[in-house]
Amino acid sequence: MKKIQVGLLGCGTVGTGVAKLLIEKKELISSRVGMEIILKHAADIDLETDRGITFEKGVLTTDAQAVINDPEIDIIVEMIGGTGIAREFIINAMDRGKHVVTANKALLATHGNEIFKLAGQKGLDIGYEASVGGCMPIIKSLRESLVANDIQSMTGILNGTCNYILSKITQDRSPFEHALSEAQAKGFAEADPTLDVEGFDTAHKLAILGALAYGTTINLEDIFVEGISKITPLDITFAEQFGYRIKLLAISKKRKNSFEARIHPTMIPANNLIANVHGSLNAVTVTGDAVGDTMLFGHGAGMMPTGSAVVSDVVDIARNIAGGNIGRVPGLSFQQDRIKTIPIMPIADLETHYYFRFSAQDRPGVLSRISGVLGNHDISLKSVIQKGRKAKGPVPLIMLTHLAREANVMKALDRLSELDVISDRPMVIRIEDSSLNHEKAVIRDE
């Protein structure tokens, strides 16, 4: 039986999951794959922690460089994370002719163009299924299953931390800070949650998906990113009154000579399947011109789900090595010489529906002044909720718009902030609800 040897760099949570599967599922894997896949070395700076695995003698090491140098190792699995030493190790491993598997979305989103190019030049495979959506086979779907489709759009809940927090706020009507603390206590959020809650992790993932879907170079910088830290229970309650839920969505849509790529809290109809993905779970819908709407759903993180995706990449590459068929599927789905640079549409050009929540003085004429400014900026209203009078102080004033242009919305809000009847800059949440567009079309036809 053929043998493929694997070197693991980084034996933290996911690295441990990978090691566990390669060791404990060796027999199952070989009964499927017809090869022995052997974890020859696992490198980590910490050899003391009990990882709940029985490593054979000599497997665990602190010397990552020696693992990379080992001529018997075919595949390097990088589970260190970050864009520093992980990048060096990967490039180093490729220079030594080793195939690479990684879950490192930050690295691929920032240095992917360089890494995939190098892999192509050297005739090496790179597996990165676990970089987006954990165990969901979204990378394989885009690279293989949807090969005959023009991808029209993608919508994803790609960060379990944010989805957990938003689910918590929705369920308990607790403020963001409480939900975040609870997520941290349960291990769903890091001590410094910025990367997750401000949407950057989601942006890393969308940068990768965009390239795969449309055949463009990876472009993280132009993705619009807005996190969830400003979402209040009040907004969730109003969303419900309109039949919506609020999710942090990664949204991408193909346009004529560009594509949309944006991350922001989004109101979506409560009966949408993706609106019913709760807690730390992930989901991604892909719309292709042949398949229509599809969705994948599963654990987006965690030791074993992510480990499972990493091992599926190891097996894919092992099959290619054994069959002499490296480069079977190009790294970024398209042939290297067919990858273009397609621009991301500036957010100012977005046309969508908006939810505004103003803190307004409860005085006669306020509504007409606000709607007047909006109207001057070509923003027409679909619904307005004005909350009952308080003894004194501002009251929430909720507005849903017809299709409006982001640039106009931002200009109008600047103008509105000058009005003395509004306390703060309003809360703005973008709405994705295609049924609203139809409704507008109907009104237009009248």
Added chain:
Amino acid sequence: MKKIQVGLLGCGTVGTGVAKLLIEKKELISSRVGMEIILKHAADIDLETDRGITFEKGVLTTDAQAVINDPEIDIIVEMIGGTGIAREFIINAMDRGKHVVTANKALLATHGNEIFKLAGQKGLDIGYEASVGGCMPIIKSLRESLVANDIQSMTGILNGTCNYILSKITQDRSPFEHALSEAQAKGFAEADPTLDVEGFDTAHKLAILGALAYGTTINLEDIFVEGISKITPLDITFAEQFGYRIKLLAISKKRKNSFEARIHPTMIPANNLIANVHGSLNAVTVTGDAVGDTMLFGHGAGMMPTGSAVVSDVVDIARNIAGGNIGRVPGLSFQQDRIKTIPIMPIADLETHYYFRFSAQDRPGVLSRISGVLGNHDISLKSVIQKGRKAKGPVPLIMLTHLAREANVMKALDRLSELDVISDRPMVIRIEDSSLNHEKAVIRDE
């Protein structure tokens, strides 16, 4: 650029979709795959119908055998359906060293063991992604993405006709016959709907999934099958009162030395993601020991969604041909010599929760007589709904059970049918609700 030539047998709905994609998406496919995939011939008895495609001269033919014999053709795509001539053509093509792609679940469920064995012996690839769940990559997921997982269970809505009809009954509270007529009028059901509505098509699909998941030979005959034709709006209304929806589910669970494989209308909690898959759409959840719960969702049928899955198989095989890597992934996920014959658990051994709807005389003592018989068969009740008194005639009496054994349930119902207070054999619907089990455990602990 490498060229792979394809021969299509059968140019009906899905065959036309395949032809459309191979012709119209040739450029997109080659920009991804780096090969030219050419539809050399499409055979059909009907050359007259306008299929909305411009075939090049000589592509369309009535001579399927000539297509199979053509030495330039690498891959035969069988889109005829059924277990007769389709089987002959496939074996014939394999005898000529041609790889095969098919969407024919009936054929694979009944002759798959023979066909996969022959392919293995001849060193040929068989693609069949489109046989289960249309465009959803469930076959690829089980064969590749979940390679490191022991599959613990699968639950699928795998027949769009049934899901459409059940969605219709739920939405309109119309009887089965009306919903069926509407499905037929809209093209979601055949003139003879038996294969779909009685669950046989779903069983074909589950037979394939079971083999893939557990490494067993395909065994259609022992799958328990019950269709949806007896479901009434009344049952749907009562299901709602208990927080359930009714779906025709394909259910499979791994047990110690066997596995469950059953198709029947099932009550599932309304907040389950799969309970929210409506209309003709399909979904399948797979639970693996590493990944936990995952779900795929999409169009389970239709010209372009199914065509897309077929083309993804063609591309996969083309990549293997070009790379000299045929048999890269074994046909049924496991190596041929590792495939066992694992028995399907007899339905009599099933332990689950049940919903009964009796038509009972509204007389004193009826409830105690019925529950007495159930109790004698070790069936204890969780909930009872007795509907208000009618002027005369039977009234519905609804019961939900704690965990009970199917064999006992059937015996009890036989005994109950002898009682003079019950009009007909009751409606029985199995419930899948793991939260009920926990609840029972709690009661037991008291």
